[in-house]
Amino acid sequence: MGVEIKVDGLTKSFGKQVIWGDVSLTIPAGEICVMLGPSGTGKSVFLKTLIGLLKPDKGSIVIEGTDIATCSERQLYEIRKLFGVLFQDGAMFGSMNLYDNVAFPLREHTRKSESEVRDVVMEKMELVGLVGAEDKLPGEISGGMRKRxxxxxxxxxxxxxxxxxxxxxxxxxxxxxxxxQLIVDLNAQIDATFLIVTHDINTARTVPDNIGLLFHRHLAMFGPREMLLSSEEPVVRQFLNAQRIGPIGMSEEKDADELEAEKDQELPALPPIPLQLEPSNGVARRSQRPPGEWCREHGVTPPPGSFEENMSMATGA
Structure with missing residues (x-):
């Protein structure tokens, strides 16, 4: 079972440069969340702050009753045991084979025997589909295999x-x-809390239970997937639907002249909200909601074609 992460009033800057300020959100226990934002908006900084690698200027991050923004190093060490992190490039040790790379945390942080280590390593390698590749070096495999x-x-x-x-x-x-698909299947199996930083719009539209968007040094919106995918808020609408019209420009924000030139242009229609990706076995995850439930509960009419054949049933139409 995953744990909740409660973030309140979080602010982080480097020198005089504010990365983001007054960020408040609650990442629900056991759910999949995605954090989006244009390049340079501090998404990776947010992850590093959550795990205590960076200290915020203000605000709190409460996990299991401990505020990791102000706790002692000893308390932080204990809280970090709750975390697992997949880095951008996999962060493999190039001189170790995959087996030893995966075994490394067990050998460093537990007193398990080598036979116990082997049982755990092979179990996790089977989960990600890498059984048979344990003797390969990171340089001998594809990027996808390194990620796994x-x-x-x-x-x-x-x-x-x-x-x-x-x-x-x-x-x-x-x-x-x-x-x-692997991320969704893993969440169904281990029921942990997942937070994904990504630029991939298809991932954001189909995988998570909740979506957040960082823009212009603040959290523009955070909430259920259907809330953001049906939102008319300009920056959310533009980013999640990969549109050119809106406040985001090549240098993050458009200037006043660009926005003025766009004001009479007709916005493209919101695309249909896709079905959320389900586990491979077809059994819904604990946190997965029926298609259209959020829209129905909040009186929101989703874009035409949303949720395919399930939409009429889910909305009661």
Whole structure:
């Protein structure tokens, strides 16, 4: 069972440069959340702050009753045991084979015997589909396999929170699709809290239970997937639907002249909200909601064609 992460009034800056300020959100226990934002908006900084690698200027991050923004190093060490992290490039030790890479946290942080270590390592490698590749070096395998090996290593201590820093970075669309399915299947199996930082819009539209968007040094919105995918808020609408019209420009924000030139242009229609990706076995995850439930509960009419054939049933139409 995952644990809740409650963030309140979080602010982080480097020198005079404010990265983001007054960020408040609650990442629900056991759910999959995605954090989006244009390049340079501090998504990876947010992950590093959540795990205590960076200290915020203000605000709190409460996990299991402990505020990791102000706790002692000893308390932080204990809280970090709840985390597993998949880094952008997998962060494999190049001189170690995959088995030893995955075994590394167990050998460093537990007193398990080598036979116990082997049982855990092989279990996690089987979860990510790498059984048979344990003797290969990171340089001998594809980027997708390195990501899966990094994920196996992130899981060996049975974390209750798993952070994914751009897991699709460097992967082609097909391998990104396989990785997305793996993430959903893992969440169904281990019921941990997942937070994914990504630029991939298809991932954001189909995988998570909740979506957040960082923009212009603040959290523009955070909430259930259907809330953001049906939102008319300009920056949310533009980013989640990969549109050119809106406040985001090549240098993050558009200037006043660009916005003035766009004001009479008709916005493209919101695309249909896709069905959320389900586990491979077809059994819904604990946190997965029926298609259209949020829209129905809040009186929101989703874009035409949303949820395919399930939409009429889900909305009661």
């Amino acid at each position: 090996a990094g994920l196996a290593r992130a899981l060996v201590l049975d974390p209750e929170i798993v952070l994914f820093d751009e897991p699709d970075s460097g992967l082609d669309p097909v391998r990104t699709s396989f990785l997305n």
